[in-house]
Structure formats: C-alpha cells, structure tokens
Amino acid sequence: MLTMLTLTLSLVVPAPATPAEDPPNIILILADDLGWTDVSGGRMNLGHGSDFYETPHLDRLAAEGMAFPHAYAAGANCSPTRAALMSGQYAPRTGVYTVGSLDRTGRGPEPPLRGIATRPDLSAETVTMAERLQGRGYATCHIGKYHVGGQKGTRGTTPSEQGFDENFGGGPAGHAGRSFADASGRFGPRVGPELDAFARPGTHLTDAVTDAAIDFMGRHADRPFFVQLAHYAVHTPIRGQGRPDLVARFRSRGAPASEHRDADYAALVAGIDESLGRVRRFLSETRDGRGRRLSARTLIIVTSDNGGLTGPAGVTANTPLKGQKGEYHEGGIRVPLVFWYPARIPAGGICHEPVTTVDLLPTVLGVAGIAAATDEVIDGSDLAPLLRDPTATLGRDGIFWHFPGYLRQSGRDARPVSIIRRGRWKLVYRYEETRCALFDLRADPGEATDRADDEPAVTTSLRTRLAAWLDDVGGLPPVHRDSGRPAAGP
Incomplete structure (x- = not known):
C-alpha cells in the first residue's frame, strides 16, 4: 500500500537545519530531454556514457557526489515530470x-480505447516545493522552462504564484522555438520576457539562464x-541551435563508434555542462557576509525531465535502452541524476536503488529542515538513507507510472499502461491487451524478453502491488472508445 510520508528530522541526511543555523542553499538543475546515455561519464548510466557528447563538469560532479x-523521470515527457517535481x-x-x-492516436485506424482528461498545469492549490522553501525563509527563483503554469484558462499557476520570488523566462510554453536572442536582444514570445535582461543580440539561451542564476x-x-x-536545451529544435563555437568543435572531430554523432545536439549538451561549470565556479569563488564559501553550504541536484528523443x-x-521520449520504455523515462553536497554527501557513491522525480521534494524538504504535516500526501520518499549509504534500500513497494492514454506521433507508439519498478523487475500492465509484461532490467535493460510466463510468482506479486497503488492514488483507466466503459485494470 502507498504510504503517506511524514518527514522527521532524525532521518535527514544531510543533517537538518535548526532554527539556530542557516539551512543550505539548494540548486536544482533540470535539463530538458537529456537522455540517460547523453552524458560522457559512466557513473550515471552503468558505464554507457557517450563517446561523442562531452559533459566533464557533470562527470566531475558525479565523482564528487x-x-x-x-x-527515473516521473513522466515520459515534460509536464508530468515537472508537476511531480514541484508537488x-x-x-x-x-x-x-x-x-x-491523452488521445493523440496518430494516423490509421482508431485504437480500441480512449485516453482520459489531463490537466495542462499544476493546480493552484498544490503546495509546491518553492512555497515550502519560501516559508522556511529561502529566497526562491525559477529560471528557464516552466511549462506547468500560466496556460490559457488557468489561474494562480504561474511561477510567481507558486512560490518563486523571482522568475526569469518561465511561462506556459513547452519549448523556446529558437535558442538565440534576435537583433533586438529578445528571445521571443515563447520565453518569458524577464530573461531578455540577460540577452544581447545573438546571446544563447543556455548562457542567459546561467547568467540569471549567477x-x-x-x-x-x-x-x-x-x-x-x-x-530549454536539449529540446527541439536542434538544427542550427547550438552555440557556433561548440558546434565547430564537434564537427572537427572524427566519426564516433556509437550512434551519437550530431554536432548541434552535442553542442547543446556541452552548453548545459558549461553552465554547471560556471555555477560551480561562482559558488567556489563567492563568500557570504560571514566569510563562508557558498560551495561549502550548497546542495546541487542535476537531472532531466525525460529520456532522449531519437526519431524522426x-x-x-x-x-542500450529501448524507446524514447514520450514512451514508457526505459529509454523514455530513465534519466541521469546526481546529488552533490561536499559538506554532507560522501564523494564517489553510486546508488543502485530505483528512485524517481517524486522523491526530490521530500529529500529537499529534509535537507532544509522542513517537516511535512501529518495530513499531507507526498508520494515520494526521502532519499536521506541512500545519501548516507549508497548500499541502503528504501523498503517501499516500488516506483510507479500511470499513462491512461495514447501518444502515437512522430515515430512514438505510447499506449495505455500502468507500471511498477521494484528491484530488478519492471512490470507493465497493458490496458489494450489486459495482460502484464515482465522484464528483468538487470539482465535485459533493453526490455527484449518478456518473463511474465517464466516468473508467475513475481508477476502476481507485482501486479497486486500495482493494483493497490492505483487504488490508493485514484488512477483512472482509459475507457472503451465505443461504449465509454472503463477499461479493465490490473
């Protein structure tokens, strides 16, 4: 059964701040569409780092944290993950x-089921991570893509209404449209105008959001x-959107052995990595009014909102992962994740416990010394035990996804599924077929072999846990297109 999480200060790692001391600074860096293998180091992806893209600053962060x-991302595309992160x-x-x-069915015959309704924005009633930190005395700032607030017809959902003291560029748009400021020094209507203060003609978006953060x-x-x-990177469009000096650097390289070979994409990845390097340099060179380096009391978290977009x-x-952004195969939801806080987190740890976006809020609250109210429902788990000991486990039922609809466009074929990942196993309930598929991700990260018939006990156990979770969270199934009746669940 799903457990309501009440944070207690005795479980917090790093040690919780008390009223007599300052809680640490927190920097949460969220890349857009950065895939699990889009980083050059192997610590974040079981040794499957890219041989073409370059992320030395992120690799160093992983080695030191x-x-x-x-x-995992909580969703296979932008909005659901961002909503989960905030809530x-x-x-x-x-x-x-x-x-x-949730009913993007593409061309061809209509499928048998129809997706349910989905919200465009995070509800104004949601108490966000930023609001909780704001109440603890934090100065709060959102910079860059937001995409879960300010949609037409919604109220109280913009960054400034959801706990951010300042907002630079965040709005309802899902992508920027272009990566460079125009001749007037503006990024255009898809980027909040506040970010234009950090632009001049030709400024790259990644550089501007970094300048705003610093x-x-x-x-x-x-x-x-x-x-x-x-x-905003590395979301499409890609062609012509990398910074020219970085594009030239990658075009001058020989052909790699892997499928990673696009210079524009590599330049966008490198820009994100340069941004991290600039942030870390600022933290190490800047002291507060008491003479303390900011780097000594800052937690950095780096992750992505979903897996990489492969084609067309x-x-x-x-x-080696199957699938891409928009699909609930591993390639659509497995993402890089690093925690860095040298004062508290031992360097060099690699934790193999499955974790997900919903875990970030309770972990951040714990670091900040904020206890959740007993009547609050927070689906994530505080990762404190793992940050203390990477061999630890969280002892929970698993992590979950529910996608009651379709995304069959642009080469993607996402159909209604509910999923549980527990230990080495991933069970996928397919609503069209009313059956489960089971994958051993330790032996088969590419999800090539369905083990459901070979492992009936595992399948039954995970199916039962998945059904209980859906009941707890109120996960509605898709409906039959002809009759409107709910589809059978697990």
Whole structure:
C-alpha cells in the first residue's frame, strides 16, 4: 500500500537545519530531454556514457557526489515530470499526465480505447516545493522552462504564484522555438520576457539562464536560496541551435563508434555542462557576509525531465535502452541524476536503488529542515538513507507510472499502461491487451524478453502491488472508445 510520508528530522541526511543555523542553499538543475546515455561519464548510466557528447563538469560532479544510475523521470515527457517535481506527487494526484491530449492516436485506424482528461498545469492549490522553501525563509527563483503554469484558462499557476520570488523566462510554453536572442536582444514570445535582461543580440539561451542564476545567487548570498535552473536545451529544435563555437568543435572531430554523432545536439549538451561549470565556479569563488564559501553550504541536484528523443524528430540514441521520449520504455523515462553536497554527501557513491522525480521534494524538504504535516500526501520518499549509504534500500513497494492514454506521433507508439519498478523487475500492465509484461532490467535493460510466463510468482506479486497503488492514488483507466466503459485494470 502507498504510504503517506511524514518527514522527521532524525532521518535527514544531510543533517537538518535548526532554527539556530542557516539551512543550505539548494540548486536544482533540470535539463530538458537529456537522455540517460547523453552524458560522457559512466557513473550515471552503468558505464554507457557517450563517446561523442562531452559533459566533464557533470562527470566531475558525479565523482564528487552520488550518482543514481537507476533514476527515473516521473513522466515520459515534460509536464508530468515537472508537476511531480514541484508537488512530490504522482500523475494521478496532480492530474498532469502528458503534454496536450491523452488521445493523440496518430494516423490509421482508431485504437480500441480512449485516453482520459489531463490537466495542462499544476493546480493552484498544490503546495509546491518553492512555497515550502519560501516559508522556511529561502529566497526562491525559477529560471528557464516552466511549462506547468500560466496556460490559457488557468489561474494562480504561474511561477510567481507558486512560490518563486523571482522568475526569469518561465511561462506556459513547452519549448523556446529558437535558442538565440534576435537583433533586438529578445528571445521571443515563447520565453518569458524577464530573461531578455540577460540577452544581447545573438546571446544563447543556455548562457542567459546561467547568467540569471549567477546574478540571483550573488544578490542573495547572505541568506539561503533555492534556484530552479530549468534549461530549454536539449529540446527541439536542434538544427542550427547550438552555440557556433561548440558546434565547430564537434564537427572537427572524427566519426564516433556509437550512434551519437550530431554536432548541434552535442553542442547543446556541452552548453548545459558549461553552465554547471560556471555555477560551480561562482559558488567556489563567492563568500557570504560571514566569510563562508557558498560551495561549502550548497546542495546541487542535476537531472532531466525525460529520456532522449531519437526519431524522426530527434537526433540522439538511447542504446542500450529501448524507446524514447514520450514512451514508457526505459529509454523514455530513465534519466541521469546526481546529488552533490561536499559538506554532507560522501564523494564517489553510486546508488543502485530505483528512485524517481517524486522523491526530490521530500529529500529537499529534509535537507532544509522542513517537516511535512501529518495530513499531507507526498508520494515520494526521502532519499536521506541512500545519501548516507549508497548500499541502503528504501523498503517501499516500488516506483510507479500511470499513462491512461495514447501518444502515437512522430515515430512514438505510447499506449495505455500502468507500471511498477521494484528491484530488478519492471512490470507493465497493458490496458489494450489486459495482460502484464515482465522484464528483468538487470539482465535485459533493453526490455527484449518478456518473463511474465517464466516468473508467475513475481508477476502476481507485482501486479497486486500495482493494483493497490492505483487504488490508493485514484488512477483512472482509459475507457472503451465505443461504449465509454472503463477499461479493465490490473
């Protein structure tokens, strides 16, 4: 059964801040569409780092902090993951299941089921991570892509209404449209105009969001701050969107052995990595009013909102994982994740416990010394035990996804599923077939072999846990297209 999480200070690692001491600064860096294998180091992806893309700063962060190679996005595309990040809740609670409609069925015959309704924004009633930190005395700032607030017809959902003291660029748009400021020094209508203050003609978006972050941190160095730095990269469009000096660097290289070979995409990845390097340099060189380096009291978390987009619109590859952004195969939901806090987190850890986006809110609250109320429902788990000991486990039923609809466009074929990942096993309930598929991800990360018939006890156990979770969170099934009747669940 799903457990309501009440944070207690005795479980917090890093040690919780008390009223007499400052809680640590928190920087949450969220890349857009950065896949599990889109980083060059192997600590985050079981040795499957890219031989073409370059992320030396992120690789160093992972070596100095803790990497989670079994980390997952809460959704297979942008909005559901961002809603989960802000709320600590799974999609059935937030109502944010996907971008747009859950009934994007593509061309050809209509499928037998129809997707349910989905929200475009996080509810104004949701108490967000930023609001909780704001109440603890943090200066809060969102920079970059937001995409879960300000949609037409919604109220109270913009970043400034959801706990952020300052917002640079965050709005309802799902992508920027272009990566460079125009001749007038503006990024255009899909990027919030506040970010234009950090642009001049030709400025790259990644550089501007980094400048905005450094400016905010510099102005708030004497109090705890929370920065949500949400890059627009590496979302489409890709062609012509990389910074020219970086594109030239990758074009001058020989052909790699892997499927990673697009210079524009590599330049966008490198830009994100350079941004991290600039942030870390600022932290190490800047002291607060008491003479303390900011790097000594700052937690950095880096992750992505979903897996890489491979084709036909994408240019990267998720090998050895199956699938891509928008699909609930591993390639669509497995993402890089690193925690870095040198004062508290031992260097060099690699934790193999499966974790997910909903875990970030309770973990951040614990670090900040904020206890959740006993009547609050937070679906995630505080990762404190893992940050203390990477060999630890969380002892929970598993991590879950519920996608009651379709995304059959642009080469993707996402159909209604509910999923549980527990230990080495991933069970996928397919609503069209009313049956389960079972994959041993330790032996078969590419999900090539269905083991459901070979492992009936595992299948039954996971199916039971999945059904209980759906009942707990109120996960509604898709409906039959002809009759409107709910489809049978697990």
